Amino acid sequence: MKVLVINSGSSSIKYQLLNMDNENVLAKGLVERIGIDGSRIVHKVNGEKNIIEDNIPDHEKGLKMVLDLLVSSDHGVLESLEEIDAVGHRVVHGGERFASSVRINKEVLDTIELMSFLAPLHNPANVMGIKASMELLPNAEQVGVFDTSFHQTMPQTSYLYAIPYEYYEKYKVRRYGFHGTSHRYVAKRTAEVLGKKPEDLKIITCHIGNGASVAAVKNGKSIDTSMGFTPLEGLAMGTRSGDLDPAIIEFICKEENITPKEMLNILNKKSGMLGVTKKYSDMRDIEDNAIEGEKVSRMAFDIYEYRIAKYIGAYAAAMNGVDAIVFTAGVGENSPIMREEIAERYLGYLGVKIDKEVNDFKGKEKIISTDDSKVKLMVVPTNEELMIARDTKEIVENNLNELK
Numbered sequence: 001m002k003v004l005v006i007n008s009g010s011s012s013i014k015y016q017l018l019n020m021d022n023e024n025v026l027a028k029g030l031v032e033r034i035g036i037d038g039s040r041i042v043h044k045v046n047g048e049k050n051i052i053e054d055n056i057p058d059h060e061k062g063l064k065m066v067l068d069l070l071v072s073s074d075h076g077v078l079e080s081l082e083e084i085d086a087v088g089h090r091v092v093h094g095g096e097r098f099a100s101s102v103r104i105n106k107e108v109l110d111t112i113e114l115m116s117f118l119a120p121l122h123n124p125a126n127v128m129g130i131k132a133s134m135e136l137l138p139n140a141e142q143v144g145v146f147d148t149s150f151h152q153t154m155p156q157t158s159y160l161y162a163i164p165y166e167y168y169e170k171y172k173v174r175r176y177g178f179h180g181t182s183h184r185y186v187a188k189r190t191a192e193v194l195g196k197k198p199e200d201l202k203i204i205t206c207h208i209g210n211g212a213s214v215a216a217v218k219n220g221k222s223i224d225t226s227m228g229f230t231p232l233e234g235l236a237m238g239t240r241s242g243d244l245d246p247a248i249i250e251f252i253c254k255e256e257n258i259t260p261k262e263m264l265n266i267l268n269k270k271s272g273m274l275g276v277t278k279k280y281s282d283m284r285d286i287e288d289n290a291i292e293g294e295k296v297s298r299m300a301f302d303i304y305e306y307r308i309a310k311y312i313g314a315y316a317a318a319m320n321g322v323d324a325i326v327f328t329a330g331v332g333e334n335s336p337i338m339r340e341e342i343a344e345r346y347l348g349y350l351g352v353k354i355d356k357e358v359n360d361f362k363g364k365e366k367i368i369s370t371d372d373s374k375v376k377l378m379v380v381p382t383n384e385e386l387m388i389a390r391d392t393k394e395i396v397e398n399n400l401n402e403l404k
């Protein structure tokens, strides 16, 4: 079975075509800068990279170009698009309606569209991707895999905010949590690497990239996570503030004469690392400049790692213990310094000991703690696309509407 995985962002589409008979990746790539100058596709087949620069005004055009590439004579891997049996879509916000992956029909699509007000940066792009794919691949099955699903196991103690209960009853204001597909994959892989059953483990997964969140996974289930009602809460991120005193919003609105909507846009797009440094949102820039001694970058780096350490401490308490702490995503997989500083500065009291020599690598799956460390410290590169493809295959093969 051939499955195309689509992860539509606000200005990008990440894609992977997999042969699910052996989980081989046939082609993968990224459409970036959709709707702005310099739009292009980076398309990879057999490790060979092809860059196609073109005007890509919207997601439909982007997806159409990807499909053309998949059957093209020079970079193609398919004879015909009819070979694609199913398309798996990443959907960021599934609210309380979707506790697992689901076959997409008109009703499901309408519900995802209704959920857009909860994830304005992400859901509208996901909807665009689904619509374009339904139109361009009418014979393929469409499946939605939600960032929120894995966290639907959280108890009320974790997901209720201490605000009037009627806001939950009336408007479903609660913690949802995101990056669930990644936390689920990483926790499952951690148990496999450690040769244990997920039911016997307390794991803290740190998905730290541009968007970033930490999750507490106890006995294979998410029991708490740092993102909340929207992907704005929790860690300090590339451009997102993470936790802050809500009173700041009204204060700044009054002082700067701006609306709450404008303020939220600032908290989502102009805060975090970008806000603190005034210039960089990418941790590579911040890390390089911090190493060279630039004070503001050193401070931003410290804030990013301190917030992660605080959540690790909180979740060790939430689970009354921890067996493994795992790093993943852009920063977690590729920044040995970030991992080393978090371990050395903040995790000693838990009996965590990092092996600095072993830790000196990027992008691999490895245990990075010493043999006598009380808690395993690990790096597990995430693979959201593989999880999406597996769910898609399961739903289509077994003719299910929803995974249980």
Ligand SMILES: Nc1ncnc2c1ncn2[C@@H]1O[C@H](COP(=O)(O)OP(=O)(O)O)[C@@H](O)[C@H]1O
Pocket (backbone or CB within 6 Å): 208, 209, 210, 211, 212, 238, 281, 282, 283, 284, 287, 329, 330, 331, 334, 335
């Ligand atoms: N070598 C590296 N050192 C530090 N940070 C890195 C490195 N490589 C990538 N990153 C960080 O990873 C981030 C992207 O992570 P990713 O998980 O792809 O984020 P997202 O999916 O939220 O866009 C980049 O913004 C960059 O800051």
Ligand SMILES: CC(=O)OP(=O)(O)O
Pocket (backbone or CB within 6 Å): 092, 122, 147, 178, 179, 209, 210, 211, 212, 231
């Ligand atoms: C939910 C979320 O923050 O996703 P991303 O990290 O892809 O922005």
Ligand SMILES: [Mg+2]
Pocket (backbone or CB within 6 Å): 209, 211
């Ligand atoms: Mg991501």
